[in-house]
Amino acid sequence: MKTLVTGAAGFVGTHLCEYLLRRGDDVHGTYLDQAEFDRLPESLQQQVVFHQCDLSNLEQIHNIVEPGGFERVYHLAAISSVHQSWQGQDLVIRVNLYGWINLMEALRQYCPKARILMVSSGEVYGVVAENRQPIDEFQPLRPINPYADSKAAQEMFCYQYIHRYQLQIVIVRPFNHTGPRQAPSFVCPDFAKQIAAIEQGKREAVISVGNLEARRDFCDVRDVVRAYYLALETCAPGIPVNVASGSAWSIQQVLDMLLRFSTVPIEIRQDPQRLRPSDVPLMLGDSTRLHRQTGWQPEIPFEETLQSVLNYWRENRYWSVKALL
Structure with a gap:
């Protein structure tokens, strides 16, 4: 597969790139600035085709996507810290929401057949009573911080592109995950x-x-990227799936x-x-839907x-x- 990973220089991005390379994909990735690239493991610098890109700049995205011919797209680029989101929600909305919309606009024009993974978050559920946990995908979205707000908004915009342009967008809602390289x-x-x-x-x-x-609910990042791969290959567009340990x-x-x-x-x-x-x-997640559709479980x-x-x-x-x- 010719695959694009946005935010490939980040915590989850580096692990996902390594996983996809082991599977034999032709992996392209985006990063924001040179300092990010310089800190990457040398093996990734050599094996991934990297593109410097600010997703809030539509022209920069077009320069990557137009000649790309990507079959799979994993959208990881985001401000992903709840704590950081309280420090400036305008930036969170610009990066997380408008960056996502810019990517969708480019993909619908140049890669309309690609399967696309939109990484949301278990944070979109907000506060759920303990007697209603573990949380499944039928719980309403009640985000209570700027990061969760931006992810819920991203999800809402997915349906426009699924139904109007028939884009194949798979939505995952990961709960907490950790591992080597996390900030x-x-x-x-x-x-x-x-x-x-x-x-x-x-x-x-x-x-x-x-x-x-x-x-x-904590998962290992290496289990999470495996879940992302299986979800994108197997799950139906527009039907969110939790990624959680239980x-x-x-x-x-x-x-x-x-x-x-x-x-x-x-x-x-x-x-x-x-x-x-x-x-x-x-926050305790129920990943029964993901398990039923893909066989995934944390290892x-x-x-x-x-x-x-x-x-x-x-x-x-x-x-x-x-x-x-």
């Missing part, structure tokens, strides 16, 4: 980076934390597990600046995922937050 603006690499720095004597033996009571871990449990892997004793200290203005107590144990995140930061691969969003 420290997310909770698992945040803790892991602090622990690694403490072990190496680069900071005092105190880890700063926010809300430890929230419970989240198990919820409290942030306290995540921290305790990482601390058990630590080689030194560490004190825990709560930092009020790490508390989000709107935090959902529980990597969460303990193994966290160990790989910590080992990544122990190896001093301190990529910038901007490069990995």
Whole structure:
């Protein structure tokens, strides 16, 4: 397959490119600036055809898509942090929504037969009562932060292009996922980076934390990109599918597990600046629909995922937050 991955230099993008290359795809990817490209693993720089592109610039997208002849498109490029979205929702809407619309306009003109993956988020469900969890795709969308708002809006625009232009857009709603290369603006690499720095004597033996009571459904990023591939190949356009493990871990449990892997004793200290203005107590996903349609289920144990995140930061691969969003 000739495949385009937007946001290919990001956390999920790098893992997806590696997965597609192993399958033998001819992979093209977009990145935003040269610093992103320079931080990529050398193997990806050599094997993926990269294009510098700002998705808010329609002309730049046309320059990539018009001669492309892409059969598969995975749209990952986004501002993907809930915390960052509170700092400027205008930017979130410009990148996440208008960038998506620009891509759809280019694809409908030049690659109308391509199968397209639109990556939404479990955040679009908002606060769901615990007695109605795990959350399936029949739950209404009630987003409560700018990031979730932008993803819900992206979904709504999909139907216009599906029904008016017959684009084959598959919608996935991933719940939390983590793994090596994730930016420290997310909770698992945040803790892991602090622990690694403490072990190496680069900071005092105190880890700063926010809300430890929230419970989240975590998948390994390597399981997630496999789900994306299977969904795009198998699932029907316009019918959202959750990508979730079906198990919820409290942030306290995540921290305790990482601390058990630590080689030194560490004190825990709560930092009020790490508390989000709107935090959902529980997000637990139901991926029954995805399993029925594709056979997908998570394969990597969460303990193994966290160990790989910590080992990544122990190896001093301190990529910038901007490069990995």
